[in-house]
Every structure is written in structure tokens, then in C-alpha cells.
Amino acid sequence: MTPRLGTLDLVPALDRLDLLAAPVAAALSAPGATAESAWVCEIDPGLADTAAFSQAYAVPLEASANCVVVLGKRAGEERAAACVVRADTRADVNGAVRRRLDVRKLSFAPMDWATETTAMEYGGITPVGAPEPWPILVDERAAALEWALIGSGVRRSKLVVPGPLLAALPGAEVAAIAL
Template sequence: MSPRLGTLDLVPALDRLDLLADPVAAARGTLGQAADEAWVCAIDPALADTAAFAEAYEVPLEASANCVVVLGRRAGEERAAACVVRADTRADVNGAIRRRLDVRKLSFAPTEWATETTGMEYGGITPVGAPKGWPVLVDERAAALEWALIGSGIRGSKLVLPGALLAALPSVEVAAYAL
């Protein structure tokens, strides 16, 4: 039985791979049998941004998780990560995340770079299918969600999976990464 989140019509993600960006669909194998616990729904792409989405689909902010891409340098080496925090919090970019990546200065990655590097649309970037080698830093509050509503890699849909499954994705490190 599908989870119930606001007014969303959720269907098994494996039945609607067309609602997932290519890197997300390709990553379904990394979920193993837990892929059966992933759900997806079509949404109006104009409502993909968190606040508009939450209001239009009656989903509480604390049930949604945002994924941001950060970028820093150390000794000429570029260091990127996907960071996932609940939508009612902010990523601790200048604290815990900067220290974890061991960079002096860290910032949100430029939009064009992030979309090109991930193969996902801005406003839909998700930790599922993040580039190999990137750490996926998941805040403990996002990992503790019963159902985490995240991007699907495109603006026209959302992915829903158990917080425990989010925490078990490849390259995930769960810690206090939000303010």
C-alpha cells in the first residue's frame, strides 16, 4: 500500500521510470529489493520549488527533504557533495558540511555545473543517482523520516521513499548536517 502524503497520487517508482531522470532510473539497481519501497508521483513542474509544492499539494515541510549540491576546493582539488536536509531546516554549509569536506570555503554549486554534472534538472536534484565518488551527506532528521519526499531528478515529479532507505543509499553519511 502506498504512503499517504497530502494530495499526491503515488505509484510504485518501478512502474513509472518515465517520471525519473536517467541517472535516477539507472540507480534503481543500487536500491536492491528496497526499490519496491520507492514511490513516485507526477507534479506540475511550475510547483517543484519547496514552498509552492508544499502549499499546492498539502504536504508538510517536515515531510520533504531538499538536496543541494555544494562545491569547494582544497589544494586545487575540487570537492563536491550532495547534501540532504529536511525542508524545514537549512544545510549547515559553513559548519558541519565544510568541515566534512575539509575545505576552507564551501558554496552552493553553480546551477549549470550542478545540472550538467548530475544529469538532473535544477529543482529536482536528488541523492538517488548522485555522481560516483560524491559523498551524500544526509542530515539525521531527514534519515529519521518515516517517508522522505525528495526530488526525482526532474521538476515534473517527486520521489518518496522511507527515511531508512534514504540513509542506506550508496555513499551516504548520516550526521547532523542541518541547522
């Protein structure tokens, strides 16, 4: 059954791989992936940012999830992670996430670094297809969503997946990481 979120016209993600960044399409097409429960919709790329998107497409913030890339160092070793939180919350970067990565300082990754490393567009970065061996830290409220609207790797579309699928991604860990 096709999920209903706002005014979005969702289609099975595997039917529209052209609407996904290459690593996202590869992750959903991989053996063992649960792509049959992944949906995609084309959107106006100028409305990809969460607040504008939510208003334009009548999707409540609590049904959307944001993915942020963080970067820290410990003993000269860079440590990156993808953090997934509901759009009506924000990642506890300086608390829970910093402790999980065991770094003294943690910050949002520079845009150029994040887009190059993920092979995804800024504003569309998603945990689906995130680089290995990054941990994917999924806030427990995002993992509990019936349907989570997230980035697709590009700004011109959005991906919709069950919250439990986020928790089942390779490298995913569910934890209380949101404020």
C-alpha cells in the first residue's frame, strides 16, 4: 500500500532510480535491501529545505527526518557519522553524539567535504547509502516513525521509508541523540 504524506505523489523508489543519488540507488538495489518499502517523489528543488518543503507539500515536521553529517578527531583520526533526527528536533551534537564518537570536539562537516564524501547533494544527504564504515546514529523517535520522509541524495526528490528501515541500515545504531 502506498503511504500518504501531505500532497506528495509517491512511487516505488526502484521504479524511479533517476530520482536518487547513485549511492542511494545502489543501496536500495543491493541484495537483501528492503527497497520494496521505499518510495520516492519528485519535488521542486528550491523547496528541498525542511521548513519550506513542509509548508509547500503539507507534510508535518514530525513526519520528516533530517540527516546531518558530523566530523570530529581523536588522536589525529577523523571520525564521521550520519545523524538522523526527526525534523521537529535537533541532533545533540555536543552531548550524545560527541560521546558516542568519543571525540573532544565535534562539528557539522563542511559542506564541500560532506557532499564529496557522500556523493550526494547538499540539502539531500541521506543515511541510505552513507559511506561505510560511518556509524549511522538514528534517534529513537525517527526510528519509531511509521513513515519517515528523508533526503534522497539529491535536492529534486524525497525518499519515504518506514522508520524501522532507518534502524536496520548497515552501520545503524538507535539511540537518544536528539534534543
